[in-house]
Amino acid sequence: MGGIFVSHRVNVRILAAVSAVALWATACVKDNNTTAPVIAKDNTFVGYSDPATQQTTCGNCHVLKQETWAKTGHAKAWANLQASGHASASCDQCHTVSGLTNIAKDSSGYFTVAADAKKYYQDVQCESCHGPGAAHVAVPDETQPIPYLVSKDTTLNVGCGMCHSGPPHNPFYEDWSRGAHGGMVAHAVANTNCWPCHNGKTAEARFGGSNTYVEASNSNPMPIGCTTCHNPHGSDNTNELRESITVRDTTNLCIQCHKREPFPDPSNKYGPHYPAGMVFLGDAGWFPPGFTWDSTNIPTHSDPSVNKTLCATCHLGQINVNNGAGKLAWHYTGHSFWAIPCVDTAGIDSTNSCDVSQRDFSACTGSGCHASQDAARALFESIGQEMSYLTNTLWVDSNGNGKVDTTDGGLLAKVPPTEFAADTIITTAEGALWNVQLVTKDKSQGVHNPPFEKALLIATIEAVQQRYGVAAPPAVQALIAREGSRLGVRIAR
Ligand code: HEC
Ligand code: HEC
């Protein structure tokens, strides 16, 4: 600051330090003038230009951003803090524009200004993410505050995770970090064909995000981060999501990515690409001749009139984990995307590996669909057993080499190996193999679409028996006769 008071912004700080309140008061009494005192704002953060209408200084030029931001929860951050009845100084850094949750940690912004200027810095405004903007506002073309895409960068103090983490609230950042979206698949990093789903930056552009941010010029892929799914400037969807979570089709946020390779294709040597979303829709797999499935009329988990937020209902359930002594151990935000997370007295197991008895099934009861967690757990186990019974009837990969061998278990091992030849024809055996992989790689153990997955496997077993003259054990015959007629499964004879 050089000691010379060249700008009024420097004076602001001095005034604030001396005691702005006392100086203004003296001025008013002495001059008795009617012009309102000029409110001295911070010298780096510009904040609101009109707090009463929540007009940001930035938004005077970036008009569209102002319009959409004003509808976000960020514009209500201060009002909700006050309404909570628990507001204290410790809350302010995340509910205002300040240097504390921002680039180059300091106490500027909300914390430095005098009492009469504080209202200009309430709420999570543009500069809470973009950093101080006074220099850019002075010379808009040359000094633009540049947004960051990172979920959290502790060295720079930037990213959504600066506020959306740890106590006192909800550890969105921590939960996200340990879930699969916070990681990267090595194979997919190297191949740009994989980036639309495996690189957060490419996916974000696909969902209409801008390509203007610090890391845009960096060619390294990034994880599926906060701004891949959430638009920081607002959207027409709940929680500023870039795509809808309520539509039951491939434009659904989750299904946009969880839909790859649902149908057999002779040129694909890897099988289905974990297309959970397509299984959920009942629009996947090899259909034996004569088998039909009305994917629009399924009264279970994928019925949007019962389950409004579809994937999110199960995969983003929030849970208060108790430490056993009546205290909160962890508020799980759902952002690891685990449907039935492993809970213990310390919180949530970060590897998500545990016995089914330790898993939390509250996402199943919250919506009023299942009477209790235990009831849901029992159903989960029985559907899972039924699915593996049916898939094992078709194929047990005894030596674990991923290929059907005559020494393997199940009906497919009895089919002539020539039926699995690498050619352009999809045989019944290859279609059946695809369906086994589909249900297995869906990884929900049948939960995503119980009637569809069961019907598809039953039809497949029937088709394999009929085509190759092989027979499943009598117990399976009984099951497919009973369940097949209940579900209306038919194939061409
Ligand atoms: C006086 C008008 C004005 C104000 C006020 C203003 N900007 Fe800008 N801003 C501009 C102009 C002009 C550009 C350059 C536009 C371009 O290159 O597309 C720009 C560019 C930007 C960019 C880069 C966009 C890009 O495409 O490169 C960001 C980010 C940005 N402004 C954010 C802000 C923030 C945050 C504030 C408030 C601190 C703010 N602006 C205030 C006029 C303004
Ligand atoms: C580390 C940053 C941080 C601090 C400190 C902080 N908050 Fe928040 N607060 C957030 C974030 C992020 C959200 C929105 C997401 C959420 O619910 O966790 C939020 C949301 C809220 C909400 C709105 C909840 C709702 O949905 O209606 C209230 C009320 C609130 N905070 C009160 C407080 C109070 C009271 C304090 C101080 C005791 C405080 N906050 C301190 C970051 C913070």
Ligand code: HEC
């Ligand atoms: C919650 C954090 C956050 C807030 C609040 C926020 N931005 Fe952004 N902004 C970002 C991020 C992240 C990007 C880059 C990625 C993207 O565009 O989605 C960005 C990009 C931009 C861009 C350049 C890209 C484009 O779409 O033109 C401009 C301009 C911009 N923001 C202006 C604003 C203005 C003006 C406000 C306030 C009205 C604001 N931002 C509020 C995080 C935020």
Ligand code: HEC
């Ligand atoms: C300066 C702190 C801060 C930063 C940085 C921040 N947030 Fe927030 N965020 C909050 C607070 C506080 C709330 C609670 C607002 C309220 O009272 O409803 C919130 C609410 C939200 C909500 C709930 C929205 C709603 O409409 O209720 C979402 C989603 C969200 N933030 C996403 C993001 C994303 C994505 C980023 C990064 C691009 C981000 N936030 C950066 C503080 C922050």
Ligand code: HEC
């Ligand atoms: C249409 C979107 C999409 C494309 C394109 C895509 N993937 Fe995936 N991939 C996914 C999804 C979604 C998952 C995770 C699903 C799951 O685990 O159930 C996944 C999972 C994977 C896994 C397993 C990861 C694990 O942790 O088990 C590998 C390996 C993989 N993909 C590699 C690739 C490669 C290599 C490419 C490009 C040749 C690619 N993917 C292209 C959506 C896609």
Ligand code: HEC
């Ligand atoms: C793969 C997509 C995805 C990613 C990545 C993601 N979110 Fe979310 N987030 C969602 C969905 C979907 C919801 C809405 C859940 C619902 O409505 O049931 C949500 C809801 C939220 C909410 C509001 C929760 C509430 O209590 O209402 C906040 C805050 C939030 N996310 C913050 C974040 C932050 C911070 C990050 C990055 C650390 C992040 N999200 C990453 C999909 C995502």
Ligand code: HEC
């Ligand atoms: C931008 C693409 C994309 C979007 C959008 C997306 N996912 Fe994912 N998801 C992936 C990829 C890629 C993986 C695998 C990442 C890995 O293994 O590193 C994955 C992994 C997962 C996993 C863990 C799978 C496992 O085997 O551990 C779950 C669960 C999941 N996603 C659920 C969801 C839900 C629910 C939504 C919607 C709220 C969603 N995803 C949105 C791409 C996406």
Ligand code: HEC
């Ligand atoms: C009715 C609840 C429910 C719905 C709705 C749901 N899932 Fe699941 N999902 C589950 C369960 C239960 C599992 C098995 C989790 C486990 O075993 O840890 C699972 C597993 C998964 C997995 C593999 C996760 C892992 O850790 O291995 C992915 C990926 C996934 N679901 C994605 C989705 C997508 C995408 C949607 C929406 C199209 C969706 N799910 C809808 C309950 C649901």
